[in-house]
Amino acid sequence: MRWLLLLCLYAGMVQAQLLPSYGDSRTATTGWQFLKVVPDARSAGMGEAFLAVADDMGSVYWNAAGLSKLDTSRWHTMLAHTAYPASINQYYGALAWRLNSNTLFAGSLQYFDAGSMPVTTEFQPAGNGMTFHPVNMALGASWSQVLTDAFSFGVTLKYVREDIADVHNQNMLFDLGFRYDIGIARTRFAVALTNFGFNTTPDGSIPVLSITDTTVIVQAEDVGVPTIFRLGFAWDALASETHQLTAAAQLNHPTDNNETYSIGLEYGWKKLLFVRSGYQFATDLAAWPSFGFGVRVPRYFGTVQLDYGFQYMNRLGTVNRIGLQLSL
Known part of the structure; x- marks a missing residue:
């Protein structure tokens, strides 16, 4: 009960600090937008209503406390790929190590690849023959700790670069x-x-051509971070050996956009085959409900899990995700 009270107090303080008044969305006021791109296929299939569900390697991204629900294997790993239109891809990898029954550590790498782009100028709007390659990368280290049979927490420290x-x-x-x-x-x-x-200030220079000379711009404003407060709830409606059904709901409040809500379902058959669906509310991105499926295969060396997630988004079109998890 003491941990529950502390958790409620923490949630209230965070809400007071992070949730602005309604009508003040602060859209496009932060950088590091690639950090919002969900990497794992399982959560995408559930409409991203995954915070309270997270019990696999997707927990590294969503809530490191969920790592405490991994099976008793010593090592766990995940590789995931997200394919956007226009040859834009995100790659994600995570590795977790169980120190003991209550403590786990993990490392992760998130890399968002937008491909090569032409360099354009005021006098060469179609390109000057040169290209550049944007880099968006996050390298993380996580710690998950069980405090009681019912309560766990997790912390992740990330180095991010653009x-x-x-x-x-x-x-x-x-x-x-x-x-x-x-x-x-x-x-x-x-x-x-x-x-x-x-907030941090970008470094570097931007050459700006004019008729008389070239001006190099080095001044830059501070770039804010896309902090997100999330609150999730999950219920295992069915939990037999043959049938499993989990329902989830989630509140998402970013500091740079409006509040959104998500709901999701996951049905499992004998903990081997899984079907998922979900929907995001109060957002102009999600056009259709999301869908997904998964296969979990126990092997003599551990467990292999393959997941697929499908989303169709306004202005972005079809987004496909695939993920592979392995426990040893």
Whole structure:
């Protein structure tokens, strides 16, 4: 009960600090937007209502407290790929190591690849024959700790970097999350604060051509971080050996956009085959419900899990995700 009270107090303080008044969305006021791109296929298939569900390697991104729900294997790993239109891709990898029954450590790498782009100028709007390759990367280290049978927390420290032409920006951010198993009707809730840190100033130069000479712009304003406060709830409606059904709901409040809501379902058959669906509300991106499926295969060396997630978004079109997890 003491941990539950602390969790509620934490959630209230975070809400007071991060949630602006309604009508003040602060859209496009932060950088590091690639950090919002969900990497794992399982959560995407559930409409990104995954915070309180997270119990696999996707927890590294969503809520490191969920790593405590991994099976007793010593090593766990995940590789994931997200394919956007226009040859834009995101690659994600994570590795977790169980120190003991209560403590796990993990490392992760998130890389967003927008491909090569032509360099354009005022006098050469179609390109001057040169190209540049933007780099968006996050390198993280996570710690998950079980405090009681019902309560666990997780912390992630991330080094993030963005390079665009001759300008780069880097920062240190952290995530903090809690998970609490209520113990009534197989329900649980989770709270997470992600991408929390200080503003930073980009370094580098931008040449601007004019008729008389070339001016190099070196001044830049501080770039804010896309901090997100999330609150999730999950309920295992079915939990037999043959049938499993989990329903989830989630509140998302970013500091640079409007509040959104997500709901999701996951049905499992004998803990081997899984079908998922979900929907995001109050957002202009999600056009259709999301869908996904998964296959989990126990092997003599551990467990292999393959997941696929499908989303169709306004202005972006079809987004496909695939993920592979392995426990040893």
